[in-house]
Structure formats: structure tokens, C-alpha cells
Amino acid sequence: MKETTPVTKKRSPFSVAMGAAFMMAMAAVGPGFLTQTAMFTGQMGANFGFAILLCIIADIIVQLNIWRIIIVSGKRAQVLANEVVPGLGYVLTGLIFIGGFFFNIGNIGGAGLGLNVLFGIDPKNGALIAAAIAITVFVVKNAMTVVDRTVQFLAVIKIAVLIYILAVTTVPVATAVHHTFMPTEINFYSIVTIVGGTVGGYISFSGGHRLLEGGVRGQENIRYVNEGALTGIGVASVIRVMLFLAGLAVVLAGHTLDPANPAASIFQIAAGNFGYKFFGLLLLAAGMTSTLGSTFTSISFLNYSQNKESWVNKYRSALIITFILASTLIFYFIGSPAKVLVVVGAMNGMILPIALAILLVAAVKKNIMGTYRHPKWLLFTGWIVVAFMAYAAVQTLLTIKL
Template sequence: MKKEEEVVKEIPSAGRSPRSIAMGAAFLMAMAAVGPGFLTQTATFTGQMGANFGFAILLCIIVDFVVQMNVWRIIVVSGKRAQVIANEILPGLGYVLSFLVAAGGLLFNIGNIGGAGLGLNVLFGISPENGAIIAACFAIAVFVAKNAMTVMDRTVQVLAVVKIAILIYIMCVMAVPYKAAVTHTFMPTNIDFYSIVTIVGGTVGGYISFSGGHRLIEGGLTGKKELKYVNEGAITGIGVASLIRILLFLAGLAVVTVGYKLDPANPAASIFKYAAGNFGYKFFGILLFAAGMTSTLGSTFTSISFLNYTHTAKSEMKLARYNRAIVVAFIVISAAIFYFIGNPAKVLVVVGAINGFILPISLSILLIAGYKKKIIGDYHHPLFLAITGWIVVAFMLFASIETLIKLF
């Protein structure tokens, strides 16, 4: 048994340093948070609300910090995945959480793979459906690689650099109305709760809240001794995601301020095409493909991790035998649904709203766990994080209710 336990422990970390694993988790979370859904949602709502959408971006960044710091710390200190924690709070609750997160992740993955397919369509002119199949094959290749976790981390980090570089270039060739952006971000003249629930849900809700924490667990980082790396990873991930959020919002605002109407079928593409013509449009194709791939990897990894309820090294090894088959099935199903349904722009906005409803439920579970000694031992969760966490829960419940009233 001891030999089995050692094997299981060595597999995830593969000899990597705690900081390297934390950075892998940081970029996995950040890039999952700013995938095709975020590109589409930001472009759509910036076109509708102009500078006032900056308020939703600001709230998104604040909520991101509160959620990620709470979730990462509690998961790592407990050394348990979120669904196992939920079951310890209330038997059966973990299965409900797994269903909500995995189902939301599957729906989001349809849009993620579709987004990557659209990126290939922009770059090479192939159909989005065939592009989605190519993207799915690329994602599967990453997960079936010998050191899958390391390959996933490196792939996400490289694509993150590509995304940031492209956005910085677009910012350099546009006249951005910074004054209006800052003014309306902090003093909005119009607040739309549907846009808030959607953008927060699409960038913090559902599986995204747990991608970083579960990656740390997978890498073997558990217990209070790892909090230093938890903080470094979470803050890095939040910083990278926030930078991309701000850059894309400002780029979109620069376009809509001059009166340009975004194409509802592909609103984000309109921003880049207006900014830099066909050259910018091709850049958008690279950005969209990168965003689709990083989010597909994050969604697949995290959603599948919610199916893991193992408690022993032996059961962990047994599940590992089937893990690749489950991952492949998850990606294939997502690609197949997109292939026959299509319309990723609409899917990405709607699913973001759905994940916004999941957030207060999942965050509440982790906050309750933060005060259960049988789960976290003698760890004392910071009062500031607990208070702000419950404020986020209350706000998202209120915003979700307001959205339901508006929709129906």
C-alpha cells in the first residue's frame, strides 16, 4: 500500500517545484476565465452599454479576487476536492455540486470548442464545424500526452502570452476613450444586472472557480504549509485575467464610441476588424483560437475532476486508468454537440448567465467548510475573506433574481 501511495503522489507533480505548480494553476484559472465566452460577452455588452459596462468589469475583478482567494485556500488547506468537501458538510451535496459544475462545464465547453473552431475559420477559411473538430483533436492530444498536466500548463502559458500580446497591439493602434471609461466604470449611469450575472458567471462562476484549486490538489500541494504558493498563484492568475479583461473592454469601447456597430453573429471579431482591417481580423482569429483552446483545457480538466470521489491511493490509481477515456469522451461530446447545433456566440452568453446562478451556491459551500474543523483542522480562515465572500454570495443571489425577473 505504501508503494501505491508514493506512486500516486509522484504522478501529479512529476518532480516540479511548488511554485511551478502554483503558476500552472494560476494560468489555468486565468485563461479559463477569459476564453471565447468572455470575448463574446464583453464585446456584446460593450456594444449595448458602452462605457457603463466598465462597472460590470470592475465588479467582475473584485468578485474574482474574493472567490478565488476563498476557494483556493479552503481547498488546499483541506487537501480535498470541492465535491468531497460538500459531501462532508451534507451527505449528497457533493453529487449535486458535481452535477451543476460538470453540466455547466460541458455546456461551456461546447462554446469553447466552437470558439476555437471560429478562430480557425477566420485564419484559414475552413468551416467553424470542421475547425471545432481540429481543435478537439488538439485538446485530446494534450491530455493523452505522457506528462499531461505539465503539457497542459505549458500550453496554457504560451497561449496566454499570445493573447496578451495581441490585445496590447490592438490597443496601440486605437484611440481609446480612457476618461469616459474611468468615469463610467466608477460612476455608471446605467446598471444592467443581466450583464453583471453573465460576465461574472462566465469568468468566475461554475467550473472556473475551482480550476486553480483542483489543479493545486492534483499537483500535490495540500495543507497550511502551501498557503504561500496558494496566494502567489491566485494573485498571479487574478492579475493576468484582470489585465486581459481591461484590455478587451477598452478595445471594444474604442470601437463602439465612434459609432461602429458590432456584428451580433461575431461581435468580438468586429472590434479587431475595425481596429486593424483584415490584418487585425487575422489577429483576432489567433486570439479566438488561443482563447478557445485554453478554456477547453480548463473546462475539461476541472469538470472531470468533479467526478473524482476517491479517498485512497488504490482507488485513485484505479480511476486514473479510465481518466483519459473520460476526458476524450467529454471533449468529443462537446465537439459533436457544437457540430450539429452551432451558434457559439449565443451559447456562450447564455451559459455565462447559467454559471452566474451556480456561483453563490458553490461559494456558500466552501465558506461553510472554512469553519468546519473536521475539514480544515486548526486552520483559521481570514475574517476579511469570509465576510467579503458572503457579500459576494448575497450580491450574486440578488443579481440572479433581478435577472430572472427581467427575463420572465
């Protein structure tokens, strides 16, 4: 897992920023992302476009705030939290690590299901194969460079699959646009869930922590924060919108999505068995990228030291193998139904206001940020997102039915 030489000597800050962008975006675009988007499109139709619009706006605010605060301070989120209130970082680590672990059960299971669709392999055995691939990617020489390239390659596959599906369907663009800006129904559960699935939990910090891992830190590197964060949000948003439009085309044509696997229904109805195979490819890519993202970020939350010889760095390969194997074995013996992916996404959405609030407090502390002044518009909009997501989380807790 360790680089033989510092990353900054081998890769430019822009290259590292793009790696961080795709790490964040593809960590978000996992099996849970596919399930959430398809399920809510089936339930809400074109009105789900409004939730996606709010999600994109929240994504921009959250990621620009979190990435900037982490990079300017040069400290991981859990270290910042401990400096805000002693011990708070350990609470944040617990929330992020547990959420990332349970999401990873769905990630590795999704990759296994993708192999099942493509080649008829038993999903449990497919999960074992996917786990072996993920572990191999992490433990090779120059691992983070390999992770970045793997994630970018799989992102291209995801987009190509969705372009094909949109090409063979009649896309209801006018209806989608109308209801996106003038919805007739607002569902707080859908908002909390998809925001949580895109920038909640571990996903909020995957890009910022990846930049630190690549040696990009300090106020002079803010431009790379903006480029990386906006690129990542753009990629994740494009994929979300494409999947939404494909699902909406199927729903408005009078079809009902299978609640057990709503995302698969979209592809199978749109393009028959060939489309279903394409869904398998998309699911495999989604499961693999999210496994890489959740593993990297969750393990990074265990590290409270700037020292390269810290125990986490020393035993990183063992920690990564344990994390992936444990989540794989839980899937192997228990399984991971689609509903779990949606519920965990909602949980991540509830964690988001807590995590963002901690970093916004850190952003205005001189003993943490030095002479840096965080932009007022980011502080203001950041607190708006905290308040809105907290309110939406309460509304969700009052109405959720498991």
C-alpha cells in the same frame, strides 16, 4: 494523463501554483469571455467598466476563499460539499459538470471558428482539428506539465494580439475611468454574466483542483494559494480590460458591433482584414485554453477518492476523450451561437453563490478544517459576494429574455 512520478518531485510548489493560475485565468478567457465582453461593451459603452470593476473585486474574494479552503483541507470541492451535507457534493458535481460541458461546446466551437478565420477551414472541421489537438495534449506523458505550458504559451498570444489592437486604436481611457467609478447605468445581467464567465461554475475550482493535482496541499502552502490566485485573477482582468478598451474605442467612434459576432467586429473595425485575422488567432487561443480548463476541471469533479488508483484516475484518458468528443459532436451537428455562450455564462453566475456558500460553511467546520482558522475578512466578504450574486441572479431571472 498520469504522471510517471509525483508532480511534487519534479516541480516546485511555485511552479505548480503558476500552472494553476494560468489554468484558472485561461479557462475564464474563452470564446464566451470574448463574446460577453464585446456584447456588453457594445450595449453599455463606458458604463460596462463598473461591471468589470465589481467583477475583479468579486474574483479576488471568490478565488482566495475557494483556493484556500480546498488547499488547506486537501480535498476537492465535491468532497467538501458531501462533508457539509451528505449528498450535496453530487448535486454540486452535477451543476459544475453540466455547466462545464455546455461551455465546452462553445469553447471547441470557438477554436474551430478561429481556424476558419485564419485558414478558411470549415468551422465544423476546425472544431474536429481543435478537439484532436486538445486530446493529444491531455494524453501525452507528463500531461499536466504539457497542459500548463500550452496554456501559458497561448496566454502570451492573447495578450500580444490585444496589445496590437490597442496600439492601432485611440483608447478612451478618461471616459472609461470616469464611468467605471461613476456609472450612469447598472445592468445586473452583465454583472452576473461576466462574474459567472470569470469565476462561476467550473472556473471557480479549476485553480484549486489543479494545485491538488500537483500535490500542493496543507496550511503550509497558503502562500502559493495567494500567489496563484492573485496572478490568475490579474491575468484574466488585464485581458478583460484590454478587450473592453478596444471595444469602447470602436463604439465611441460611432461604429455598431455585429450582434452575431461582436468580438470579431472590434478587431475588423479597428484594423481591417489584418485585425480580423488577429481575431481568429485570439479566438483559436481562447477556445483551446478554455477547452483544456473546462475538461480538466469537469473531470476532476467526478473523483471523490484520494486514492491514486480510483476509477477516475484509472479511466481518466477515456473520460477526457469522451468529454471532448461529445461536446465537439454537439457543436458539429447543432452549432453554438454567440447568445448561448452569454446565457451559459449567466447560468454559471447563478451557480456561484451556491458553490461559494457551500465552501464557506465548510471553512468553519472543525471536523473538516481541523485547527485551521479561516480569516474573518475572507468569510465576511465571501458572504457579501454570496448575497450580492444571489440578489443579482434573482434580478437577472426576472428580466432575462431568451
